[in-house]
Amino acid sequence: MPAARVPLSRLSLLLVLLGAALVVNGVRLIYYEGMKVYYRSDAIEIPEYYFKTDWxxxxxxxxxxxxxxxxxxxxxxxxxxxxxxxxxxxxxxxxxxxxxxxxxxxxxxxxxxxxxxxxxxxxxxxxxxxxxxxxxxxxxxxxxxxxxxxxxxxxxxxxxxxxxxxxxxxxxxxxxxxxxxxxxxxxxxxxxxxxxxxxxxxxxxxxxxxxxPTVWFSGVKPRFYFLHCLEGVDYSGLVNGLTLSLTGLLLMLTGIYVKLYDIGRQLGRGAAQQPVETGSTR
CATH class of the missing domain: 2.60.120 (Jelly Rolls)
Structure with a gap:
């Protein structure tokens, strides 16, 4: 028994829908995950020295x-x-x-x-x-x-x-x-x-x-400064989102190509079935 054949119109629609779903999920992944930048907060202590002048x-x-x-x-x-x-x-x-x-x-x-x-x-x-x-x-x-x-x-x-x-x-x-x-x-x-x-x-x-005039050392006071240093960048969300989006776009283009191919084939078949008119001879 021969295997059932899927009509090209349905195949193209399936490819377009699947591709659109992948594109949507890829864009969503890029928006919410995207590129993550991690920072590390370091505190450094810098002493401040105070001096006083007596006249x-x-x-x-x-x-x-x-x-x-x-x-x-x-x-x-x-x-x-x-x-x-x-x-x-x-x-x-x-x-x-x-x-x-x-x-x-x-x-x-x-x-x-x-x-x-x-x-x-x-x-x-x-x-x-x-x-x-x-x-x-x-x-x-x-x-x-x-x-x-x-x-x-x-x-x-x-x-x-x-x-x-x-x-x-x-x-x-x-x-x-x-x-x-x-x-x-x-x-x-x-x-x-x-x-x-x-x-x-x-x-x-x-x-x-x-x-x-005499300069006196009046004291020292520690001051803390907080620095935010770049620790790492996570590109996994961006890469995965782009992969899904490009794969979905490729499936959509493939579905559109299949649909155009099906339309062209149907037009060619319809043209072949039309009768050919021949001229009369005397």
């Missing part, structure tokens, strides 16, 4: 300074006085002697009547005993000393260590003495001190004169 004349400035009474390993604050922090651990009573009169700026300051404490350590032998430290501060002039502070602080568990941070009011300002004697007495067989810092704060006034 000749008399000036008075105030500053908040920290006077470190004692410390080990590192200071919890930046000290304004000349002091060294020994790298030691101790679980027995330890005394620290700090000169006061050698700090020239103390006479221009007010305050110094509080003591901030920071310490960090660990348990030693007895894990169940309360880890406390006795803190005693005395201000001395010559051989005469006065008690400025006598407190017992309890260290609390922080992560794997013990730590304490607090502030106490002193009976007098430390700036009225020649030197200070700070004694720490950890509870026996209970706690060892690894890091320690004791300091006081003061507001100081400095008067000075300038005979020529």
């Amino acid at each position: 000749p004349g008399n000036y008075s400035r105030e500053a908040d300074l920290s006077f470190v009474v004692a410390c080990t390993r590192w200071s919890y604050v930046w000290p304004a006085n000349d002091i060294k922090c020994p790298e030691i651990d101790f679980a027995e009573p330890k005394s620290f002697v700090t000169p006061v009169t050698s700090t020239y700026w103390r006479t221009s300051c007010r305050g110094g009547d509080t003591l901030s404490l920071y310490m960090r350590g660990w348990r030693t032998i007895d894990p169940n005993a309360t880890p406390y430290v006795r803190v005693e501060l005395r201000g001395c002039s010559g051989s005469r000393c006065e008690a400025l502070l006598s407190e017992t602080v309890v260290l609390e568990r922080v992560d794997w260590d013990l730590a304490y941070k607090g502030e106490f009011k002193l009976s007098k300002s430390i700036f009225g003495y020649e030197y200070l004697n700070l004694t720490l007495v950890p509870r026996e067989r209970t706690v060892a001190i690894h890091e320690f810092s004791a300091f006081t704060s003061a507001r100081c006034v400095f008067n000075y004169s300038l005979t020529q």
Whole structure:
């Protein structure tokens, strides 16, 4: 049995419709997907330095300074006085002697009547005993000393260590003495001190004169700038859309060609079926 033949008119219509569908989908893919551009945002930090110019004349400035009474390993604050922090651990009573009169700026300051404490350590032998430290501060002039502070602080568990941070009011300002004697007495067989810092704060006034313009460094402030950098371009949507559109256009042209071919064939067949007129002879 011979296979059924598809009329050329239907074939051309099918090709045109299929091609039109491909063109529409290709254009849609180009419009919505198209070419994708990817950017990466990078933040860069550029410090801005500030300077200040003082002209000749008399000036008075105030500053908040920290006077470190004692410390080990590192200071919890930046000290304004000349002091060294020994790298030691101790679980027995330890005394620290700090000169006061050698700090020239103390006479221009007010305050110094509080003591901030920071310490960090660990348990030693007895894990169940309360880890406390006795803190005693005395201000001395010559051989005469006065008690400025006598407190017992309890260290609390922080992560794997013990730590304490607090502030106490002193009976007098430390700036009225020649030197200070700070004694720490950890509870026996209970706690060892690894890091320690004791300091006081003061507001100081400095008067000075300038005979020529002076440029001061007044500070630095970080500024962040965000840059958008090209990271990549995705052409897949554009390529796929163009491929579909061109394929659809080719199918539409093929369908139009088939339709024209069918029309031409039908015209030729109709012309061949018309009778041929012959002239009469005498």
